[in-house]
Amino acid sequence: MELKSKNAIITGGGGAIGSEIARRFLEEGACVIIADNNQKALDSVYDKLRGMGDIFTKVVDVSSESSVNDLVDFAEKQFSGGRIDVLANVAGIGPFKKFIDTDTETFQRVMDINLKGTFMASRMVSNKMMSTGGGSIINMSSTNGILAEEGLVSYNASKAAIILLSKTMALELGKYNIRVNSVCPGWIRTELQDKAGLPKEMIDNYIKKIPLGRAGKTTEVADLFVFLASDRSSFITGTEIVIDGGQICQE
Template identity: 50%
Template sequence: MRLKEKKAIVTGAGRGIGLAIAKKFLQEGAQVVICDINEENLNKAEDELRQYGEVYAKKVNITDRSEVESLVAFAKEKLGRIDVLANNAGIAHFEPFLEVSDEYWNKTLSVNLTGTFLCSQVIAGEMVKQKYGSIVNMSSSNGILAEANLAHYNASKGGVKLLTKTMAIELAPYNIRANNVCPGFILTDLAIEGGISEKDLKEYTQKIPLNRYGKVEEVANAFCFLASDEASFITGTELVVDGGQLCQE
């Protein structure tokens, strides 16, 4: 029960890694507010998660400050306070650099980077009052090393990484920690919808020393550790969950 009596928000929790994070938090004793922009996925997730603990759901567009502020008010009403924020919400779209449209560039940066900034800033403002908090942001191995056909995604995740380090410095006086999780290739609905082919999937697996893709539960475990007091002296860093892929040239 590493998160016993902790009050948490998990963004993008309608499915995939976000859903796995919320499940892990609940299993470890937290009370959780989940949010997502897709209301259908959100309602299904809430129904599924109820068996694991106390969970509340709210539809939120994290790129809109007023909606983020509404999420915070909702969480305070349901949970009383906010101890942990898991910024998981994100999007990806495979597209060659020379063909990246303004639409997908702006949308990717808006959700992945601006959304993380807005949630972090607004919720950190609440954590400052209680002199405690843990923020765990979803970056990526793509935020460390670039990958072809993902210029907009790579840029957004690199931005999240340095945003988080800056947050760690500025929030440390308030006993608020900020860290990144950097997954490698995790087979999720998002990856499939992003346009990955069977050929790409096979090539990815061959590049990974552990010779397999990652599971959503393995990313959730990393989020749980960094959110917990077991990581009380860890801030401003990134935990890479990639099966060893970045270890080699």
Template identity: 45%
Template sequence: MLRFAGKTVLITGAGRGIGKAIALRFASEGAALALVSNVESDLLATAEELAATGASVRTFVVDVSDHNQVEAAVGAAVRHFGRIDILVNNAGIAWEEPVLGITPDHWRKIIDVNLNGTFWVAQAVANRMAEQGGGVIVNMASTNGLVGEANYAHYNASKGGVVLLTKTMAIELGGKGIRVNAVCPGYIQTPMSEAIDSPEFIEQYIRAKIPLGRVGKPEDVAGVFAFLASDDAAFITGETIVVDGGQLAF
């Protein structure tokens, strides 16, 4: 089903993990793709895989925390594709460390990428969407933006900010034909999570916290992004959709 034929999707953090899965999902439904990452090797590998499917792909190496780089990339994407219909605001980073040990550099870096970067990209794209008469923005939040988790104070704060940024943008931009929602994944197994957690920790986490008995896959999240970007969600805005295998039901 080519729900996104004739539409352009800009995806940040598209080089691996959930961002890559989202790119593959949108490509399978006919979208043209503007892919953004700060890791060129990951980005080019993803673009090559997508191009082999026949998708129209353009890549942009960008640090989303840098406003000037964001503006330049969004402008270039619009010039190349003509418009951006959908923004998937996915770029993010995380570290596990206790609140008393968080350094100023680590605090600033996570806020700069996860919150400031989300805002810079959303603002740049929303300005173009307002000019073209509308669009859809889907931000990557987290269950960590809804409830606390020890040793992730900076990450939790950044994702809580994304949740309220999403709601505020939805209120302001609805009249311009722009829907804004967020997705809140729980434990999704990605290269980032695997760098933090051991297999033993993951097994214990599943037993203790996830009713469905497994961690999530990037594809579990990609489908929700596609739904929220589609016309099936035409009357949904300002919402945060949880994808966590039932974890927050406890």
């Protein structure tokens, strides 16, 4: 059990990757708060995972300071000793729009959820971790935070900013034993994408770019989160870990 007696918050825990992270954290013995702005998704994840261990759900809008504050207060009350050991900032959106068609509202909304949400939750949780001996913060970036992809200008910009946000936090928080890293997945195939029915040609073209010849699985990303949350990664901070089947070696 890699995460025995660790207390973890996962934002975006109602989604494909977030819910898999929650499942793996529970398997490894963590006590978990799954937070999301989609109540229906939270209910469905709770139904699937209940019985696996200590699990709570909480509605949160990560773009709202008061809502994030409520989440952190809730965590302090639920978790033993009021300790938060792990924060996984996974909530995110990525609307497709060409740069020239991207209106300011869309750009702002993506920044508010992906970047400001990560900033606010991290800052509030860091304040708690500083007085409880430290912890691990894992921020979801993307290979889109390293290399640009057309049609995703706001998303790319937000994910790139998350990498340097994380590095700066790592610099300033190391002395409190708080580690901060970002995770950069390439294409991770999810149920939602399959339901959306991506055109076969698009899938084939994408797979051609991946040396391992396939999309990633949510559980592969979740395993990386387990590692970064665990004491096995105790000397890893301020870095971004790419998990993309080798895709960006060659772009």
